[in-house]
Amino acid sequence: MSPAAADCGPTVTRFAPSPTGYLHLGHVRSALEGWRAARHRGGRFLLRLEDIDRTRCRDEYAAAILEDLAWLGVDWDGPVRKQSEHFGDYRRALDKLDALGVLYPCFCTRREIQAEVARAGGAPHGDAGPAYPGTCRRRGAEEVAAKLRSGTDYAWRLDLARALALTGPLDWIEGECTRQADPALLGDVVLARKEFPASYHLAVTVDDAIQGVTLVTRGEDLATATHIHRVLQALLGLPTPRYRHHPLLTDAAGRRLAKREGAPTIRLMRQQGMTQAEIIALAEAAPHRPASGARGWR
Numbered sequence: 001m002s003p004a005a006a007d008c009g010p011t012v013t014r015f016a017p018s019p020t021g022y023l024h025l026g027h028v029r030s031a032l033e034g035w036r037a038a039r040h041r042g043g044r045f046l047l048r049l050e051d052i053d054r055t056r057c058r059d060e061y062a063a064a065i066l067e068d069l070a071w072l073g074v075d076w077d078g079p080v081r082k083q084s085e086h087f088g089d090y091r092r093a094l095d096k097l098d099a100l101g102v103l104y105p106c107f108c109t110r111r112e113i114q115a116e117v118a119r120a121g122g123a124p125h126g127d128a129g130p131a132y133p134g135t136c137r138r139r140g141a142e143e144v145a146a147k148l149r150s151g152t153d154y155a156w157r158l159d160l161a162r163a164l165a166l167t168g169p170l171d172w173i174e175g176e177c178t179r180q181a182d183p184a185l186l187g188d189v190v191l192a193r194k195e196f197p198a199s200y201h202l203a204v205t206v207d208d209a210i211q212g213v214t215l216v217t218r219g220e221d222l223a224t225a226t227h228i229h230r231v232l233q234a235l236l237g238l239p240t241p242r243y244r245h246h247p248l249l250t251d252a253a254g255r256r257l258a259k260r261e262g263a264p265t266i267r268l269m270r271q272q273g274m275t276q277a278e279i280i281a282l283a284e285a286a287p288h289r290p291a292s293g294a295r296g297w298r
């Protein structure tokens with residue numbers, strides 16, 4: 001099943017930060033990619049706060065993100081969509097997947113998965129690490145029912161083999177090229193947990209469709225995730241946006257800029273007296289590294 005031919009209507013792009021810290025230059029680069037694409041073609045640029053994980057997200061960061069963007073002159077259209085206000089949308093998508101028979105509950109702990117991967121000599125490996133080895137997919141119905149009754153914690157995983165039997169081969173438009181989806185890179189990903197409405201994969205797929213996004217611009221560390229997003233779009237009957245995964249900014253030592261590595265924040269640069277133009281020039285001209293590596297979104 002191929003994505004619909006790239007439409008020629010107004011381009012709708014988005015920037016979707018998680019408010020788990022202040023913006024750094026890498027975020028600004030991402031935001032500018034989407035903003036320029038929309039503004040250049042008379043389209044719309046949307047802002048979404050990916051704040052489902054209430055343990056890691058803070059309102060203070062959310063407010064600072066909006067303030068920094070506005071200060072930089074990166075304006076957005078319409079209200080900001082906050083994922084934490086739309087749990088019902090993710091629930092409905094999960095129910096639909098359940099009705100298709102492509103979900104199963106997984107009771108494995110992280111430690112059990114690591115042990116199983118090691119025992120099996122390594123499950124299929126993508127650049128995001130080994131895929132889930134499928135332990136819980138093979139459990140019998142009675143065992144599963146007993147575990148659910150006992151109140152054991154679980155996650156909902158996608159049964160990728162069943163999903164692909166329904167969707168057939170998939171692709172997407174990356175820049176000007178067609179790219180074949182290889183969802184096995186990620187395998188049976190987690191889509192939700194017992195007490196957690198949606199994983200990144202489910203929420204982002206649902207949101208991009210609800211917001212009418214036609215072009216997804218984001219860092220190439222998320223390109224691996226797109227292989228699974230295509231499967232979810234096909235299962236849920238959602239349109240496929242075009243994608244542009246841009247190279248990541250690096251520091252002088254060639255390391256990817258990241259919150260957890262202490263990349264300097266836009267807040268700090270502002271306090272040090274840098275102007276909007278200087279920060280934008282740095283974000284667009286900073287060195288970047290060629291494609292490699294991906295974050296573990298499983």
Ligand code: GLU
Nearest residue numbers: 016017018050204218222
């Ligand atoms: N929320 C993700 C992040 O902050 C971005 C997700 C996306 O653009 O698809 O890295």
